[in-house]
Amino acid sequence: xxxxxxxxxxxxFAGSLALTVGGLAAGSALQGETPQQSTQQPPPAKPxxxxxxxxxxxxxxxxxxxxxxxxxxxxxxxxFTGLAATIDPREGGAFSLxxxxxxxxxxxxxxxxxxxxxxxxxxxxxxxxxxxxxxSRPSGSGTLVVLDHTGFPAGxxxxxxxxxxxxxxxxxxxxxx
Numbered sequence: 001x002x003x004x005x006x007x008x009x010x011x012x013f014a015g016s017l018a019l020t021v022g023g024l025a026a027g028s029a030l031q032g033e034t035p036q037q038s039t040q041q042p043p044p045a046k047p048x049x050x051x052x053x054x055x056x057x058x059x060x061x062x063x064x065x066x067x068x069x070x071x072x073x074x075x076x077x078x079x080f081t082g083l084a085a086t087i088d089p090r091e092g093g094a095f096s097l098x099x100x101x102x103x104x105x106x107x108x109x110x111x112x113x114x115x116x117x118x119x120x121x122x123x124x125x126x127x128x129x130x131x132x133x134x135x136s137r138p139s140g141s142g143t144l145v146v147l148d149h150t151g152f153p154a155g156x157x158x159x160x161x162x163x164x165x166x167x168x169x170x171x172x173x174x175x176x177x
Contacts, residue, residue: 049154049155049157050154051154051157052150052151052152052153052154052157053148053149053150053151053152054147054148054149054150054157054160054161054164055146055147055148055149056146056147056149056161056164056165056169057144057145057146057147058144058145058147058169058172058173059139059140059142059143059144059145060142060143060145060169060172060173060176061141061142061173061176061177062142062143062172062176063142063143064112064113064136064138064143065111065112066176067134067136067143067145067172067176068109068111068112068115068136070172070175070176071115071134072087072089072106072109072115073087073089074086074087076175077097079175080171080172080174080175081097081098081167081171082171083097083098083099083101084098084099084100085097085098088106089106089109090106090109091106091107091108091109092105092106092107093105093106095117098167100122101121101122102119102120102121102122103120103122104117104118104119104120104129104132105117105118107131112136113135113136114133114134114135114136115133115134116131116132116133116134117131117132117133118130118131119131119132119149124153128153129151130149130150130151130152131148131149131150131151132147132148132149133147133148133149133150134146134147135147135148142176147164149164
């Protein structure tokens with residue numbers, strides 16, 4: 001038999017079938033017969049609702065070692081916040097701040113430069129921790145503290161952002177004045 005007079009080969013038939021089925025499916029979708037799901041999310045109620053990280057910089061009239069002491073010494077922490085604190089001031093050490101409202105562990109300490117903590121308010125779901133990093137940089141006669149707080153649940157940005165100023169930065173400014 002002449003190859004040109006034979007019908008399509010199995011490979012050609014399979015390819016043709018795939019194109020036909022694909023074309024039918026595409027045609028159905030174009031005609032609106034197949035419901036399409038939107039991947040677009042509705043906009044959040046407030047811009048802060050989806051943010052899970054924050055960055056703040058504050059100048060304090062103290063040396064990096066004094067700031068480190070206030071953040072890692074339970075007596076000094078309680079003195080500037082007015083609330084009880086328990087702090088093991090070593091890498092891996094646990095802490096409980098503001099009368100037990102915030103708990104976590106200190107992950108890294110580079111004296112005079114950086115403190116990194118696994119940090120969580122106790123009202124978050126069990127096992128949910130964020131990462132808080134305090135970096136100290138000399139600035140004039142004091143220290144610039146750079147805070148990066150990452151990995152917190154969506155929806156908590158606004159309260160955490162204002163909370164850092166209300167519960168840390170303003171009290172520390174008074175403490176070092």
